[in-house]
Amino acid sequence: MVVIGAGNGGLTAACRLAQKGIKTLLLERHNIPGGCATSFIRGRFEFEVALHQLSGLGSKDKPGPLRYVLDQLGVTDRVEWVEMQNLYRLVVPGQLDITLPADREALLAALQARFPAEKDNITAFFDLVYKLCIEFFSTMRDPEPSPEKYPTYFKYALTNTQEILDEYFTDPLLKLSVAVYWGYTGVPPAKLPFMDLAILLFAYIELKPYHIKGGSQALSTAILEKFYEAGGEARFNCGASKILVENGCITGVVTEHGETINTKYVVSNASTLSVYTELIDPEHVPEEQLKILGGSTVGPSAVTLFIGLDCEPAEVGIYETTNFLGTTSDINRVFSSCKKVDVEDDYILLSCYNVSDPDFSPPGTCQVVIVDLKYGEPWLEIPPHQYYEKKYEVADKLLDKVEQHFPGFREHIEEIEVATPLTHARYLATPGGAIYGFDQFAKDSNMFISPRSPIKGLYFAGAWAGMGGFQPTLSSGVAAARQVIKAMQSEAEVGA
Amino acid sequence: MKTEVRKSIEGYSQIAHELEICRKYGIDYTAQKGRWKAAVERLHPKRLQLRVAKIIPETPTASTLRLVPVSGYLPPFQAGQYINLFAEINGVRTGRPYSISSPPNQIAYYDITVRRVPDGFVSSYLLDQVKVGDILESTGPAGQFYYNPLIHGKDLVFLAGGSGITPFMSMIREATDRMLDRKIHLIYGCRTPQDAIFHNELLSLAADYSNFSYDLVISEPDSSYEGLTGFIDGNLILSRIGSVEGKTFFICGPQEMYDFTIPELKKLGVPDRRIRREVFGLPKQVYNDPAWPQEVSPQAVFKVKLSSGREISARADEPLLVSLERAGITVENCCRSGECSLCRVKLLKGQVFHARTAKLRQSDHQAGYIHSCAAYPISDVEILL
Numbered sequence: 057m058v059v060i061g062a063g064n065g066g067l068t069a070a071c072r073l074a075q076k077g078i079k080t081l082l083l084e085r086h087n088i089p090g091g092c093a094t095s096f097i098r099g100r101f102e103f104e105v106a107l108h109q110l111s112g113l114g115s116k117d118k119p120g121p122l123r124y125v126l127d128q129l130g131v132t133d134r135v136e137w138v139e140m141q142n143l144y145r146l147v148v149p150g151q152l153d154i155t156l157p158a159d160r161e162a163l164l165a166a167l168q169a170r171f172p173a174e175k176d177n178i179t180a181f182f183d184l185v186y187k188l189c190i191e192f193f194s195t196m197r198d199p200e201p202s203p204e205k206y207p208t209y210f211k212y213a214l215t216n217t218q219e220i221l222d223e224y225f226t227d228p229l230l231k232l233s234v235a236v237y238w239g240y241t242g243v244p245p246a247k248l249p250f251m252d253l254a255i256l257l258f259a260y261i262e263l264k265p266y267h268i269k270g271g272s273q274a275l276s277t278a279i280l281e282k283f284y285e286a287g288g289e290a291r292f293n294c295g296a297s298k299i300l301v302e303n304g305c306i307t308g309v310v311t312e313h314g315e316t317i318n319t320k321y322v323v324s325n326a327s328t329l330s331v332y333t334e335l336i337d338p339e340h341v342p343e344e345q346l347k348i349l350g351g352s353t354v355g356p357s358a359v360t361l362f363i364g365l366d367c368e369p370a371e372v373g374i375y376e377t378t379n380f381l382g383t384t385s386d387i388n389r390v391f392s393s394c395k396k397v398d399v400e401d402d403y404i405l406l407s408c409y410n411v412s413d414p415d416f417s418p419p420g421t422c423q424v425v426i427v428d429l430k431y432g433e434p435w436l437e438i439p440p441h442q443y444y445e446k447k448y449e450v451a452d453k454l455l456d457k458v459e460q461h462f463p464g465f466r467e468h469i470e471e472i473e474v475a476t477p478l479t480h481a482r483y484l485a486t487p488g489g490a491i492y493g494f495d496q497f498a499k500d501s502n503m504f505i506s507p508r509s510p511i512k513g514l515y516f517a518g519a520w521a522g523m524g525g526f527q528p529t530l531s532s533g534v535a536a537a538r539q540v541i542k543a544m545q546s547e548a549e550v551g552a
Numbered sequence: 553m554k555t556e557v558r559k560s561i562e563g564y565s566q567i568a569h570e571l572e573i574c575r576k577y578g579i580d581y582t583a584q585k586g587r588w589k590a591a592v593e594r595l596h597p598k599r600l601q602l603r604v605a606k607i608i609p610e611t612p613t614a615s616t617l618r619l620v621p622v623s624g625y626l627p628p629f630q631a632g633q634y635i636n637l638f639a640e641i642n643g644v645r646t647g648r649p650y651s652i653s654s655p656p657n658q659i660a661y662y663d664i665t666v667r668r669v670p671d672g673f674v675s676s677y678l679l680d681q682v683k684v685g686d687i688l689e690s691t692g693p694a695g696q697f698y699y700n701p702l703i704h705g706k707d708l709v710f711l712a713g714g715s716g717i718t719p720f721m722s723m724i725r726e727a728t729d730r731m732l733d734r735k736i737h738l739i740y741g742c743r744t745p746q747d748a749i750f751h752n753e754l755l756s757l758a759a760d761y762s763n764f765s766y767d768l769v770i771s772e773p774d775s776s777y778e779g780l781t782g783f784i785d786g787n788l789i790l791s792r793i794g795s796v797e798g799k800t801f802f803i804c805g806p807q808e809m810y811d812f813t814i815p816e817l818k819k820l821g822v823p824d825r826r827i828r829r830e831v832f833g834l835p836k837q838v839y840n841d842p843a844w845p846q847e848v849s850p851q852a853v854f855k856v857k858l859s860s861g862r863e864i865s866a867r868a869d870e871p872l873l874v875s876l877e878r879a880g881i882t883v884e885n886c887c888r889s890g891e892c893s894l895c896r897v898k899l900l901k902g903q904v905f906h907a908r909t910a911k912l913r914q915s916d917h918q919a920g921y922i923h924s925c926a927a928y929p930i931s932d933v934e935i936l937l
Contacts, residue, residue, distance in 0.1 A: 087893060087894050095915075096893075102913055195553060201553055202557070210562065212562070213561050214562060214563040215563060270913075270915045271915075273914075273915050274918070276915075277915040278915075278919075280919075281919055292896075329581055333584075334585055346580075346581065346582060347575050347578060349579075350574075350575060350579045350580060351574040351575035351578045432588070436591055440594045440595055440628050441628045441659060443595060443628060444628060444630055448700075448702060452701070455702060466703070469702070469703045470824060470825035472700065472703055481591065482596055485589075487588050489588070498567045499567050499574065503558060504567065504568060505571075
């Protein structure tokens with residue numbers, strides 16, 4: 057059994073397989089496990105690369121689905137979790153400044169205080185969110201779901217978010233206030249299935265957002281440790297250069313160092329795009345599979361600033377962990393600017409982990425990560441020798457934005473590292489430097505596209521065969537492992 | 553949920569239809585194969601093949617190797633960055649990071665300037681054996697010691713010690729060549745005037761450009777020397793630059809220089825964020841570090857057991873990476889100062905001492921990962937490569 061890639065999905069897949077007694081080799085091209093779920097050091101700061109708010113974990117007393125997944129692997133107690141009190145603070149200068157608590161009652165109160173004219177609309181909207189989610193969970197357990205049993209789900213699951221926002225609210229700032237999490241999916245309200253937003257809101261409100269002591273690297277390392285304890289073998293600085301296929305079946309993997317490993321099963325955490333267009337020789341890739349890929353578009357990457365400040369968050373006026381800083385209430389316009397290099401219209405996410413976890417950086421300092429969703433494509437046009445100049449120009453504009461919200465911010469910067477879509481492409485090896493896989497439009501969900509491969513023995517884990525984000529990718533690996541085990545069992549039965 | 557049931561969700565059939573259309577007029581991803589990989593490669597190639605085009609003697613103990621790309625293309629870099637040059641010497645494959653001394657606007661070649669280190673394994677090889685036409689292999693440009701326009705301002709003070717001048721040379725040449733809006737004052741400490749690399753070029757740049765000034769400070773002058781002498785302390789710095797206000801300080805030199813100069817700057821009231829330092833290799837005598845366990849003799853030799861079952865021996869006063877290389881075992885490496893983490897391995901048993909420059913992640917401490925280039929064995933150890 058070979059698992060390609062030690063991102064979230066690859067790690068959990070490998071760990072589960074090894075724990076089930078299957079001889080598993082994990083290949084990773086980078087020198088460290090995690091993929092997105094990693095950290096790097098600059099000066100006295102260890103920067104969190106990707107995790108902002110972990111969803112689906114829940115507490116010991118009120119466990120969420122992700123906790124079950126991590127419990128299965130035995131890693132829940134290997135890391136220290138940090139619960140966040142609030143969902144986010146959202147600011148549109150001169151128009152809006154609101155903080156939403158991670159509690160249904162308090163959240164409704166906050167929204168209703170700011171938008172008194174739409175008090176009842178707000179209640180009704182969250183009633184819909186809850187009803188939809190609860191019905192959705194029931195459909196998953198129900199062997200015979202039907203529109204009669206789950207009218208809300210069958211009516212609203214695939215409706216786009218904008219339609220619902222328009223149906224329930226009039227004030228564009230209120231629409232923005234409840235839909236700002238679109239950034240965690242990379243899909244703007246006009247294209248975002250309402251189910252996706254509802255689940256995000258429900259999960260964060262009911263199960264709270266979390267972070268991890270030591271960052272997401274601590275979780276990646278903990279999963280890898282469990283993998284080793286179960287007898288797994290991992291090779292770092294050792295990517296896969298080829299997946300071998302014969303007669304429609306997996307036969308092996310060739311490493312970047314030229315070693316061939318025979319196997320009938322591969323779980324790929326590498327993107328479906330790389331697997332079908334690069335790792336497998338073209339004659340073994342069914343035409344139909346390429347057509348399926350061709351129907352999806354590569355999702356956004358990001359420009360990310362990793363910043364170490366030489367002061368406490370309060371000194372520059374940061375009081376929330378998660379801050380969405382906007383320029384306008386027109387989200388769909390904001391989204392269209394994601395396709396440009398220029399950052400003028402963008403709204404940004406600013407996370408300051410120290411607000412929830414004062415130990416996140418050395419005493420008297422704090423760590424801030426700023427994310428601006430950007431498609432990678434236009435960055436391909438920048439000549440290599442103008443790259444650094446462009447990168448700093450963009451970062452400079454983003455810092456100007458931040459400065460408007462938090463005056464004096466720039467003066468306190470001790471360390472700053474700028475990651476562009478090309479940086480993400482370098483470390484994630486994804487096309488476009490995409491951080492969530494393909495665009496997650498309604499048509500691209502697993503409801504329409506099966507993550508299964510036509511090639512026997514090939515399975516996928518991670519964002520490219522499902523949804524992006526920590527909870528989905530961590531869960532996807534365990535799901536892939538389950539499919540592999542099932543396939544192995546049925547093969548054993550046939551053999552017997 | 554079965555597909556048949558899903559079809560009853562409102563909007564399902566429209567979306568299914570949309571998907572069909574998207575596939576019909578879909579993207580041919582096979583035509584885009586390797587596009588991003590190539591773009592990343594242009595910026596950050598894992599390896600470069602470089603031909604020695606010219607060897608320029610600089611001082612009695614230092615020469616510049618002018619390296620041109622075999623492929624015809626060199627990736628961009630930020631002035632101050634280095635390449636890790638690999639060499640196979642007497643059957644041992646090893647590497648050494650060398651700052652690029654040519655400016656980034658010079659895209660035809662990288663200059664690296666090598667000074668002879670007493671008993672230096674690699675420097676002797678580069679200075680005595682390598683000749684014009686030879687091909688060398690390196691990593692792509694790397695490193696965190698560079699001018700960052702976002703935060704470093706326009707008033708810079710460079711403090712260089714010995715061969716620590718090389719990254720500054722790139723920054724100074726860039727700033728003057730491109731007439732950048734930046735003021736630079738260089739204070740360069742050397743033992744003797746003969747040790748000062750690039751001295752004449754620096755003098756003439758200082759004469760030609762009003763935004764660049766230069767002081768050479770000699771620590772072991774003979775009686776006839778007339779310039780600045782002594783160590784680069786707070787008084788000297790202040791006397792040359794007037795005030796520390798609004799200035800960013802860059803330091804590159806041996807460990808002793810950091811130990812001495814950084815506290816001097818702090819005494820002058822320079823905040824941490826205004827002090828940038830290069831990780832310039834490892835201390836020559838790691839056992840002089842106050843934290844070194846006294847019971848471990850620097851001459852001690854320990855056993856290193858590898859995951860393959862093989863056992864090699866390693867000296868306490870040598871980084872584990874070097875002992876592995878001596879035994880013919882290659883581990884990916886780049887900065888060789890404990891910073892970049894490419895040489896990270898897992899310590900299964902035993903203990904190591906990390907040089908102060910090593911930067912480990914929090915979870916590395918918990919799970920027992922070490923940076924082999926900056927980790928010294930202080931007991932028998934077992935590692936997972």
